[in-house]
Amino acid sequence: MKNGLIFLGPPGSGKGTQGQVLAKNLQVPHISTGDMLRQAIADKTALGEQAQSYMDKGELVPDNLILDLIRERLSQDDTKNGWILDGFPRNVAQAEFLDKLLLTINHQAKWTVNLEVPDDAIVERLLLRGRNDDTEVTIRRRLEVYEEQTAPLISYYQEQGKLHSVDGHQAPEEVANILQDLVTA
Numbered sequence: 001m002k003n004g005l006i007f008l009g010p011p012g013s014g015k016g017t018q019g020q021v022l023a024k025n026l027q028v029p030h031i032s033t034g035d036m037l038r039q040a041i042a043d044k045t046a047l048g049e050q051a052q053s054y055m056d057k058g059e060l061v062p063d064n065l066i067l068d069l070i071r072e073r074l075s076q077d078d079t080k081n082g083w084i085l086d087g088f089p090r091n092v093a094q095a096e097f098l099d100k101l102l103l104t105i106n107h108q109a110k111w112t113v114n115l116e117v118p119d120d121a122i123v124e125r126l127l128l129r130g131r132n133d134d135t136e137v138t139i140r141r142r143l144e145v146y147e148e149q150t151a152p153l154i155s156y157y158q159e160q161g162k163l164h165s166v167d168g169h170q171a172p173e174e175v176a177n178i179l180q181d182l183v184t185a
C-alpha cells in the first residue's frame, strides 16, 4: 500500500482496534495522535503538559500542538509504503493542513473510512474500556465535540470522493474483513 487510510468515526467506534489490525496486515504504521499525546503525558514532555487539561475535559487539543507532531510523524521513513491515521484529522482545519502536507511529501490519502456506531453502543463500549478520559461526563463531551468539529469531515471527504462508510456496530472480525477487502480491492 503506497497510500494512506484515514479513520473517521466517533470515540469508541473501533478506530484503534481496526487500525492496529490493518496496520499489522499491511505492514504500515498505525499513527494515533491520541496515543502520541498520552505518551507525551507519560513522558512528562512540554507537549504532554500542554495537552493534558484539554484531554481530561474531552476537548480537542489546540491545532498548533498537533500539526507539527503529524508533519514530523508522516515524514519518517516507515511511512514510505503507507500509513493509517487514527484520530487525525479531527476538524476541517486539520484536514486542510493534511491535504497540503500530503501534496508536499508526495503521499495520498486513498481511503477515508467512517466507522458508524450508534451513540448508546459507544457509551457502553467506552465505559467498559475505562481509560482516564472514559468517565460518563467526558464521554458525553467527546461525543459533542465529535458532532460539532469532526463529523463535518464526513462531507469534506465525501466531496473528494474518498469516503467509505462501514457499519462498525458488528463483531470486530467482521469489520476487519470488510476493511481488508476495501484496501485490497
Ligand code: AMP
Pocket: 011, 033, 034, 035, 037, 054, 055, 056, 058, 059, 060, 061, 062, 063, 066, 086, 087, 088, 089, 090, 094, 142
Ligand atoms: P483519542 O485517543 O483519539 O480518542 O484522543 C484522545 C484525546 O486526545 C482527544 O479527546 C483529544 O483531547 C486529543 N486528541 C487526539 N487527537 C487529536 C487531534 N487530532 N486534535 C486535537 N486533539 C486530539
